[in-house]
Amino acid sequence: xxxxxxxxxxxxxxxxxxxxxxxxxxxxxxxxxxxxxxxxxxxxxxxxxxxxxxxxxxxxxxxxxxxxxxxxxxxxxxxxxxxxxxxxxxxxxxxxxxxxxxxxxxxxxxxxxxxxxxxxxxxxxxxxxxxxxxxxxxxxxxxxxxxxxxxxxxxxxxxxxxxxxxxxxxxxxxxxxxxxxxxxxxxxxxxxxxxxxxxxxxxxxxxxxxxxxxxxxxxxxxxxxxxxxxxxxxxxxxxxxxxxxxxxxxxxxxxxxxxxxxxxxxxxxxxxxxxxxxxxxxxxxxxxxxxxxxxxxxxxxxxxxxxxxxxxxxxxxxxxxxxxxxxxxxxxxxxxxxxxxxxxxxxxxxxxxxxxxxxxxxxxxxxxxxxxxxxxxxxxxxxxxxxxxxxxxxxxxxxxxxxxxxxxxxxxxxxxxxxxxxxxxxxxxxxxxxxxxxxxxxxxxxxxxxxxxxxxxxxxxxxxxxxxxxxxxxxxxxxxxxxxxxxxxxxxxxxxxxxxxxxxxxxxxxxxxx
Amino acid sequence: xxxxxxxxxxxxxxxxxxxxxxxxxxxxxxxxxxxxxxxxxxxxxxxxxxxxxxxxxxxxxxxxxxxxxxxxxxxxxxxxxxxxxxxxxxxxxxxxxxxxxxxxxxxxxxxxxxxxxxxxxxxxxxxxxxxxxxxxxxxxxxxxxxxxxxxxxxxxxxxxxxxxxxxxxxxxxxxxxxxxxxxxxxxxxxxxxxxxxxxxxxxxxxxxxxxxxxxxxxxxxxxxxxxxxxxxxxxxxxxxxxxxxxxxxxxxxxxxxxxxxxxxxxxxxxxxxxxxxxxxxxxxxxxxxxxxxxxxxxxxxxxxxxxxxxxxxxxxxxxxxxxxxxxxxxxxxxxxxxxxxxxxxxxxxxxxxxxxxxxxxxxxxxxxxxx
Numbered sequence: 001x002x003x004x005x006x007x008x009x010x011x012x013x014x015x016x017x018x019x020x021x022x023x024x025x026x027x028x029x030x031x032x033x034x035x036x037x038x039x040x041x042x043x044x045x046x047x048x049x050x051x052x053x054x055x056x057x058x059x060x061x062x063x064x065x066x067x068x069x070x071x072x073x074x075x076x077x078x079x080x081x082x083x084x085x086x087x088x089x090x091x092x093x094x095x096x097x098x099x100x101x102x103x104x105x106x107x108x109x110x111x112x113x114x115x116x117x118x119x120x121x122x123x124x125x126x127x128x129x130x131x132x133x134x135x136x137x138x139x140x141x142x143x144x145x146x147x148x149x150x151x152x153x154x155x156x157x158x159x160x161x162x163x164x165x166x167x168x169x170x171x172x173x174x175x176x177x178x179x180x181x182x183x184x185x186x187x188x189x190x191x192x193x194x195x196x197x198x199x200x201x202x203x204x205x206x207x208x209x210x211x212x213x214x215x216x217x218x219x220x221x222x223x224x225x226x227x228x229x230x231x232x233x234x235x236x237x238x239x240x241x242x243x244x245x246x247x248x249x250x251x252x253x254x255x256x257x258x259x260x261x262x263x264x265x266x267x268x269x270x271x272x273x274x275x276x277x278x279x280x281x282x283x284x285x286x287x288x289x290x291x292x293x294x295x296x297x298x299x300x301x302x303x304x305x306x307x308x309x310x311x312x313x314x315x316x317x318x319x320x321x322x323x324x325x326x327x328x329x330x331x332x333x334x335x336x337x338x339x340x341x342x343x344x345x346x347x348x349x350x351x352x353x354x355x356x357x358x359x360x361x362x363x364x365x366x367x368x369x370x371x372x373x374x375x376x377x378x379x380x381x382x383x384x385x386x387x388x389x390x391x392x393x394x395x396x397x398x399x400x401x402x403x404x405x406x407x408x409x410x411x412x413x414x415x416x417x418x419x420x421x422x423x424x425x426x427x428x429x430x431x432x433x434x435x436x437x438x439x440x441x442x443x444x445x446x447x448x449x450x451x452x453x454x455x456x457x458x459x460x461x462x463x464x465x466x467x468x469x470x471x472x473x474x475x476x477x478x479x480x481x482x483x484x485x486x487x488x489x490x491x492x493x494x495x496x497x498x499x500x501x502x503x504x505x506x507x508x509x510x511x512x513x514x
Numbered sequence: 515x516x517x518x519x520x521x522x523x524x525x526x527x528x529x530x531x532x533x534x535x536x537x538x539x540x541x542x543x544x545x546x547x548x549x550x551x552x553x554x555x556x557x558x559x560x561x562x563x564x565x566x567x568x569x570x571x572x573x574x575x576x577x578x579x580x581x582x583x584x585x586x587x588x589x590x591x592x593x594x595x596x597x598x599x600x601x602x603x604x605x606x607x608x609x610x611x612x613x614x615x616x617x618x619x620x621x622x623x624x625x626x627x628x629x630x631x632x633x634x635x636x637x638x639x640x641x642x643x644x645x646x647x648x649x650x651x652x653x654x655x656x657x658x659x660x661x662x663x664x665x666x667x668x669x670x671x672x673x674x675x676x677x678x679x680x681x682x683x684x685x686x687x688x689x690x691x692x693x694x695x696x697x698x699x700x701x702x703x704x705x706x707x708x709x710x711x712x713x714x715x716x717x718x719x720x721x722x723x724x725x726x727x728x729x730x731x732x733x734x735x736x737x738x739x740x741x742x743x744x745x746x747x748x749x750x751x752x753x754x755x756x757x758x759x760x761x762x763x764x765x766x767x768x769x770x771x772x773x774x775x776x777x778x779x780x781x782x783x784x785x786x787x788x789x790x791x792x793x794x795x796x797x798x799x800x801x802x803x804x805x806x807x808x809x810x811x812x813x814x815x816x817x818x819x820x821x822x823x824x825x826x827x828x829x830x831x832x833x834x835x836x837x838x839x840x841x842x843x844x845x846x847x848x849x850x851x852x853x854x855x856x857x858x859x860x861x862x863x864x865x866x867x868x869x870x871x872x873x874x875x876x877x878x879x880x881x882x883x884x885x
C-alpha cells in the first residue's frame with residue numbers, strides 16, 4: 001500500500017512550506033495508483049491484507065502478523081519507503097512528540113470558498129442503517145499540522161467524530177492521526193473482512209493520480225493543494241468505512257476514532273518482516289488466481305463481474321474526461337486573470353475619464369469572474385474527479401471480494417480432492433492389515449470431511465455476503481452520485497447568479513461612457 | 515437626385531451591409547448592399563478581398579488631396595485565409611478574433627465597419643474608387659494598382675529609427691507617446707482576451723466529451739444498473755447544458771468585445787502609421803533645412819525651394835492630422851461604448867438564461883433523489 005513520505009525540508013526548519021515528493025512505484029503500489037495502467041489488474045486488490053495465509057479462517061487470526069517483530073530493525077519507522085528511492089526512512093525515536101508546527105498553507109488558492117463545502121461526506125444525516133435507524137454519524141478530518149522537523153517530520157490530522165450512536169461512549173470526540181494510521185486501519189480491516197466477502201473501502205492513495213496530469217502554470221502542485229486533497233480523501237475514506245454497518249462496529253475502527261494513543265502501524269512499511277511476507281503472499285496469490293478455473297453454478301456472479309469490468313472501463317474514461325475539464329478550467333482562470341490585468345492597465349492609460357473608469361471596472365469584473373472559475377474548478381475536482389477516482393479504487397476492492405470467493409471455492413474443492421485421496425488411502429489400507437495406520441487414515445478422513453463441510457459453508461457464506469455487499473455498494477453508488485450532482489448543480493446556479501450580479505453592476509458603467 | 519456636397523457618393527454610409535459570404539476554394543466573395551441617399555433603392559455588388567485591397571490602395575494613393583498623409587485611414591482587415599477547417603487555428607493566429615465565429619461572421623462585420631468608416635469620412639468618400647467599388651456591377655478586377663506609398667507594410671525596417679525622432683510640436687509629441695502606449699496596450703489586451711475566449715471554447719469541447727461518455731454509460735442490465743443509468747443520463751444532460759453555455763458565452767465575447775478590441779487595436783495602429791508619416795515629413799523638412807544652410811551659394815536658391823515645399827507639405831499634413839486626431843478620439847469612445855454595452859447586455863442575458871436552466875435541472879434532480 002502506498003504511503004506518505006515526508007522528505008526533509010533542507011535546512012529550513014520550521015518552514016511552513018510543506019512539499020511532497022513524488023516517488024516512483026514502490027512494491028506495494030496498489031493497482032490503482034496510476035489509473036493510466038491497464039484496466040484489468042492481475043491482482044484482485046493489493047492490500048496489506050495479502051499476508052493472510054489461506055489457512056486463516058477467522059477475523060482475528062491475521063493480527064499476529066501485525067505485531068512488532070523483534071527482528072524488525074525498522075519497527076519504529078512508520079512510513080512506507082520506496083525501495084527505488086535513494087532516501088530511506090530513519091528510525092524514529094520513541095520519545096515525546098516533537099514540537100508541532102501548525103501549517104498555514106502559504107498558497108491558499110481560494111480563500112473565499114470552503115473546499116469542505118464540496119465534501120460529499122457531509123450529507124449523511126439521511127442515511128439509513130441496516131437496522132432501520134437513521135445513521136447519525138459525521139466524521140471530519142481537519143487541521144493538518146506538520147509535526148517534527150527534518151527526516152522525522154510528518155503531517156498529523158485531527159479526526160473529529162460527532163454521533164449519537166450508542167456504541168460510542170461520547171457524542172463528540174477527536175483524536176490526532178497521521179497518514180500511516182489510516183493505512184494501518186485499512187490494513188487491519190482488509191485482513192479481517194475481505195476474505196469473508198466484505199467490501200472494505202480502500203485507503204487514500206499516496207501518489208496524486210489526477211494532479212500529475214494537470215499542467216498548470218499558475219498553480220503548481222503546491223503543498224497546500226496537496227494537503228487539502230489528502231485531507232478530503234481521508235475524510236471520505238473514514239465516512240465510507242463507518243457507513244458500513246459491520247465495519248462501524250469493528251473494535252479497530254472504534255479504537256481509531258476514539259483512543260488518543262494508537263499503536264504505530266508498523267505493518268505498512270516495506271522493510272519489515274511482515275512486509276516481506278506480504279510481498280511473497282501477493283505474488284503467490286497472483287499465481288493462484290491464474291490457475292483457478294471456477295465452475296460457476298450461479299450466473300449472478302458471472303454477470304456481476306462482467307458488469308463491474310465494464311463499469312471500471314467507463315469510470316476511468318469519465319475520470320480522464322473530468323481531469324481534462326479541471327485542467328482547462330484552470331487555464332481559463334489564468335487567462336482571465338491575465339486579461340483582467342491588461343484591462344486594468346488600459347484603464348489607467350486612457351485619458352477619457354468615463355472610458356477609463358469603465359475599463360477599470362471591466363478589469364474588476366474579470367477578476368471576480370476569475371474567482372468564479374477557480375471555485376468551479378474546485379467543484380469539478382472535488383465533486384467529480386475525486387468521486388470517480390474513489391469509485392475506480394472501490395471497484396478494485398469489489399473485484400477483490402469476488403476473487404476471495406473464488407479462492408474459497410478453490411479451497412473447498414481442494415478439501416474434497418484431499419478427502420477423496422484419504423478415502424482411497426483408507427481403502428487400500430483395509431487390505432494391508434496395519435491397524436494403527438488404518439485408524440490414522442480413518443481419523444484423517446474425519447478431519448477432511450470436516451474441512452469439506454467447512455469449505456462448503458464458507459463458500460456459501462461468502463457468496464451470501466457478497467450478494468448483500470454488492471447490493472449495498474450499488475445503492476451507495478447511486479446515493480453518492482446523486483449527492484454530487486445536486487451539489488454541482490448548486491455550484492452552477494451560484495456561479496450564474498454571481499455573474500448576473502456582476503453584469504448588472506457593470507452595465508451602468510458602460511452606459512455612462514459619454 | 516440628391517448629391518452630397520462634393521461627394522461622388524450618393525449612398526448612405528450607415529446602410530452599407532455585408533449580407534452574405536460564399537467560399538469557393540481559397541476565395542471568399544462578399545455580398546455588399548447599400549442604399550441610395552434619399553430613396554429606398556438599394557445596390558448590391560459582389561467583391562473579393564482583392565477588390566477591397568484595390569479600394570484601399572486607391573484611397574491611400576490619391577495624389578490630389580492636400581495633406582493626405584495626415585489622414586488616419588480606416589484600417590482594412592488583413593487578408594482572410596479560408597482553406598480547410600483544420601487550418602482554423604492558423605487563421606486565428608493570423609487574424610485573431612476576425613477568424614472566429616461561424617462562417618467568417620466576425621470578419622464580415624469588420625469589413626462592413628471598414629466600408630462604413632470610409633463612406634463616412636468626408637475626404638475619403640469623395641474618391642471615385644469608393645463609388646465604383648460600391649455600385650459597379652463589375653468588380654474592379656485585377657486592375658493594376660498604383661503602388662501605395664503607405665500600405666500596411668510601408669514601415670521599412672530602416673525607417674523604424676525615425677519613429678523616435680523628437681517632435682517640434684509638443685501636442686504631437688504628446689500624441690505620439692500616448693498613441694505608442696495605447697497601441698501596445700490594446701494589442702496586448704486583445705490578445706489576452708482571445709486566449710480567454712479560446713479557453714472557453716476548449717471547455718465547451720471538454721464538456722461535450724464528458725457528456726457523451728456519460729451517455730454511453732447507460733445500461734439496462736438490472737434494477738441497480740437502471741438507477742445508475744438514470745443518474746448518468748441526467749448528468750449527461752447537465753453537461754450538455756454547460757457546454758452550450760460556454761459556446762454562447764464565447765460567441766458573445768467574440769462578436770462584441772472581441773471585435774471591438776480588435777477594431778480599436780487596428781485603428782490605434784492606423785493612427786500610429788499616420789503619426790509616423792508625419793514624423794517622416796518632419797525629418798525630411800529638417801534635413802532639407804540643414805541642406806539649405808550648408809548649401810553653396812549657387813545651390814542655395816534651389817535648396818530653398820525644396821525646403822519651402824517640404825515645409826508646406828509638413829504644415830498641411832500637420833493640420834490635417836490635428837483634425838483627424840480630434841475626429842478619431844471623438845468617435846472611438848462612442849464605438850467602444852457600444853461594444854461594451856453590447857457585450858455586457860449579451861452576457862447578462864445569457865447568464866439569466868443559464869441560471870434558469872440550471873435551476874430547472876436542480877429542481878428535477880432534487881425530486882429524483884426523493885424517489
